[in-house]
Amino acid sequence: MxxxxxxxxxxxxxxxxxxxxxxxxxxxxxxxxxxxxxxxxxxxxxxxxxxxxxxxxxxxxxxxxxxxxxxxxxxxxxxxxxxxxxxxxxxRGAYAVETSKAVQINLLRRLGLPHPRTRVINHPSQAFAAAEGLRYPIAVKPNIGGSGAGVRRFDSPETLRQASEDGSLDLGIDSVGLVQEFVPAEEGRITRVEVLGGKFLYGIRIYTPGDTFDLCPADVCQRVDGAELNRIACAVDAPKNRLRVEGYTPPAEIIGQVERIMAEAGIEVGGVEYFVDSRDGKHYFYDVNALSNFVADAPQVVGFDPFQRLADYLEAEAR
Missing domain, CATH: 3.40.50.20 (Rossmann fold)
Structure with a gap:
């Protein structure tokens, strides 16, 4: 009913x-x-x-x-x-994936999908040793993240060793972290693929200035052509973060992989992010999100209002 x-x-x-x-x-x-x-x-x-x-x-x-x-x-x-x-x-299952980047890496590994090489630690002192055998730059990320919080990049073993020893690394509220190869993204962009009901809804490409890990799609303030977006889903004082966005439909192979990820995770509404490595041209998944706040001003970017389709979905599932 x-x-x-x-x-x-x-x-x-x-x-x-x-x-x-x-x-x-x-x-x-x-x-x-x-x-x-x-x-x-x-x-x-x-x-x-x-x-x-x-x-x-x-x-x-x-x-x-x-x-x-x-x-x-x-x-x-x-x-x-x-x-x-x-x-x-x-x-509950979707939320368990959302709140653990370590679980996300396990999921990608289980599905045999490409992702950055990663080690998991539970104390900052382990970061330097965990990076042995990984290619620099290295990113250290809190297990429970969001909005790029706590992510740090290290370009050399010396800087990571110092951070491991001086207590400056913050692994977040559960004291678990990822030590991960940092992938230089082709053209400085990431791709986010959204699903609704576990099926492809739309894709976007976000172009970053290279100095931020906060890629909240609702905070993107410009299209790639420079047009300002109406960010009604964000706080009125949200910073102008120099991110630019465009609508993009990924290859069918990648859409299929995203849908497999979401099915395995039990995520019905959410997004998966990946980037293309500028060194080898291959794509790597790195973030699985059960919380999707959709891109700002979606009709300008992807041609329709995803909130209308989301409301349709919720009404149908409530019946």
Whole structure:
């Protein structure tokens, strides 16, 4: 049965701005829904949740906004929902992949798909030794990341050794990190492929200035032709970050690989990022996202509004 006032669609989210276009679209349609703030929440393990569907929009970068308490809590609440038979979009399995870059590397390895050579550590002192046999530059990344938080690049063994020894490496809130070969991206760009219902929705290419790891698609402020984008899904004071974007449809082989990744991860709505190595021309997947806030001003970039299609999907799944 469709969503009702008694059993609405629930949108579990933490970021105050990213999902405003979805809220607006559901309100326009008159679809019954509720917003559930992830940072201040409670549930009764003995009570059945009163929702037709829960859409999990919890972000692993929440700790950057003072809401790190919700990251681990979310796993138990998703478990509660699923054990009570509630339809969850991007449920417990998807969230486990979203919140661990180490798990993402394991998944890519299991599928036999290309990814940067990586070591996993649980203490900063291990970073230098873990890089043995890897090609420099090296990137050290927190396991639970988001928005490029905590990622550092090292161009020589000497600089990585010093960081390993002086305690300056920050592995994030779970003290797990990735020591990974840094891939110089062809033309300084990355490609993000979005899926809806596990199937290809659209692709974009983001051109970076080379000095940032924060590639949030909703924060991109310009098309490649210089046209300014309307970033209604982001905070009004979001920085002009010099990122440029264009719509792009990857080769069918890569689309198929992305869909395999998402199927294995249990991610219904999300994006996979890859880059092409400027040294060998090969593509490498490096990030799997269950949280997708879509590209800014999508009609200008990809020719349609993905939030409308997302609303269609949620309504259909709630039935």
């Amino acid at each position: 469709p969503a009702t006032q008694e059993r609405p669609i629930a949108l579990f989210h933490e970021h105050p701005d990213w999902f405003r276009p979805l809220f607006t679209e559901l309100e326009r349609r008159g679809t019954p829904f509720v917003r559930i703030p992830a940072a201040e929440h409670r549930y009764d393990p003995e009570a059945a949740p009163p929702y037709s569907l829960v859409f999990n929009r919890m972000s692993p970068s929440a700790y950057l906004r003072g809401a790190g308490n919700a990251i681990f809590y979310t796993q138990s609440w998703l478990d509660h929902l699923e054990r009570n038979g509630v339809r969850v979009v991007n449920g």
